[in-house]
Amino acid sequence: MAVVRIEKASRWFGNVVAVNDVSIDITPGITGLLGPNGAGKSTLIHMMSGFLPPSDGSVTLDGEVIWRNSGAYRRIGLVPETESTYEFLDGREFVRANAELQGLPDPGAATERALETVEMTAAADRPVGTYSKGMRQRVKMASALVHDPAVLLLDEPFNGMDPRQRMHLMELLRRMGEEGRTVLFSSHILEEVEQLATHIEVIVAGRHAASGDFRRIRRLMTNRPHQYLIRSSDDRALAAALIADPCTQGLELDPVEQALKVEAVDFHRFAERLPLLARERGIRLLTVSPSDESLESVFSYLVSA
Template structure:
């Protein structure tokens, strides 16, 4: 069983900081790396894979630095988000080349096993240029698995997959996690991570925002302050009724608009219509102001 460790790790390009002082540990089982697009997930995965050196800090695999450590590739497998294939090769040729580069004793047999594992054996003789996005994802997976690595890193692996392909990959990764392999995959979709990961690391704007199982992360997101603008036929009466409840953290009147900050989402969802009814106030419009994914993650960073 293998463990990856990131200690006070940063990576910058000129004045742009892609990863900022991140510390985390990725052990056996399935870990989800969650964050919005542009959060630095790909940069972090490339450092974990030894393709990029940290500008500061360290990335180690079982205690040894990954950067400039070719032996690490006997243990690591990487499925990048970017298309790193050659369209003029067949899927079988591409996976075979990966097996040969790893110096395997029987590269042909290893390539066939890997293609069978990802259900691509029937398409092995077709050129990659003819593949769908989902098929390209699976052939990249086969190339990463050809040497049977103990650690698998996947960058947005479900992009472009149809429901059947997604279910197959979920089953495959679950089996790998249960077998004791170390699997890290990135995603910007919480529900995608919930289906698969036993542990979640959240990255936002290059910073490590949260860590824990998905129930803890879901609770942090659900319990964050929620902001609404409300239009009614008597904003003052509604504001007075709302401010007395524990679910309301703040109320302000801005002309004809009532702004409310609620700390308990589910309680407030029940509270607002009940308070309006009891106060004889007619609600015209209730609009959430901060429901974008980026705002949710930004809240976690500020904690």
Template sequence: MSDLVLDSASRWFGNVVAVNDVSLSIGPGVTGLLGPNGAGKTTLMAMMAGYLAPSAGSVTLDGQPVWRNTAIYRQIGLVPERELSFGYLTGRQFVRANADLHKLPDAAAATERILGVVDMVEPAARRLDTYSKGMRQRIKIAAALVHEPAVLLLDEPFNGVDPRQRMHLMDLLRRLGDQGKTVLFSSHILEEVERLARHIEVVVSGRHAASGDFGAIRRLMTDRPVQYAVRSSDNRRLAALLMAEASVRAVGLRKEHLDVQVDDLGSFAVGLPGLARQHDLTLFELSPSDESLESVFAYLVAR
């Protein structure tokens, strides 16, 4: 049972602050690190893995500092987002090299064991540069797990992976979490996190935005004010009608459409067609205008 703790951890590069005063704790099981691209997820992962020193604050594993603590490295496995640069090696050679770097007493047996865990025994004789994206991800996980670490960190592990391979990777990570390992994976895709992790940490612009059960945070995201573009046969008349609706916070009249801000997306979307029909209006468009992850996370940070 291992706990990875960041205490007021920051990291800057010159005048650029990549991670700003982040405090969080990651325990056994599967945790999702959710945030838009550029939020600082990769920098956080590098600090947790001991590859990058915090500029301020601390990163510890079971109370021991991670940075420049070679004994701790035996307890951590990192699966980076960047592509493998050892295409001339076979999968087996790549995993074996990591086993040898950790000076495992029986590196050959450890290599074969972990190749079986990730279902890569048969393709292991092939060169890495012949692998599909999903196979490369699995062989990277094998290399990160060959020394049986208590903590596994994965940076955007599902990027570019086809649906079948994605399911295989998710099943593998669930099994590792069920075995008591501390598994943390980063993603900018809400649905990936929802399918795999019940506990999530949300970061945006290098700051810690939210933490806790996925359902509670998802409700925060769903219940936030949402901006919609609405176009009808009579926008001025519809605007007056919408201002009387309890779920509508504001209405802006544009040249060809209305900008409508609503508090309760469910009741607004359900009630709008009936309202239009009752007043003999025709709806031509109803579309979200700010549904990017960046806007969702910015809302969470501002709370």
């Protein structure tokens, strides 16, 4: 069980502030790190992995500062976004190099286990320079896993992978999260984050914008009306009842969807009043679905705030 703690951490490069006063705890399980390009995600991952010190604040692993701490490095695996491979090495040599740097008692056996875990054994004797983008990602993953780390940090790990490789990596990360490892990954593909992460952290312009389950984050956005798509046995009568209630601010009958679009300004009152109003008028509710409670909608709201 490992916890990476970022406390009031900032990082600047000259006059450019990449990360500004960020405090986050990365706990066991799978955390998705989201943010627009240039938001500071890679800088945060580099500080968590010990490649960069914070200019201010602290980044620790179970209470120990990570920067220049070899003990912490032995517990962390990193898959960087940038290509950090030696193309003249074959895949097996590349992974074994990290096993030997970690001082493992049997680097050969650890290398074979890691290659098998990411399904790269068959291509292990080929030079890394001949690998596709997806294969490079997998051999970087094997290198990060070779010392069996408690913390795994991945920066855009799905880049270049085909659908089968992506599904295999997602299943591997799920298994690691279930084992109690601390896994953090960044991705610009929101569908992957929504399927995989049990917790999200959002960085916007170098600042921490939100944390937690994205549905809970959406419900805390009281300044934005909740959008619902409702189908019932009598949409017009239901619209007349809802528009008279202060829990809504806008309704629209959509002939294409054959449904009622509702903007609810009071989420809790709307959830209570909708079934009561329908029952009082003898209206059957066929579908009640939020249309802006996806991770994509939440992320869009946070970025545009």
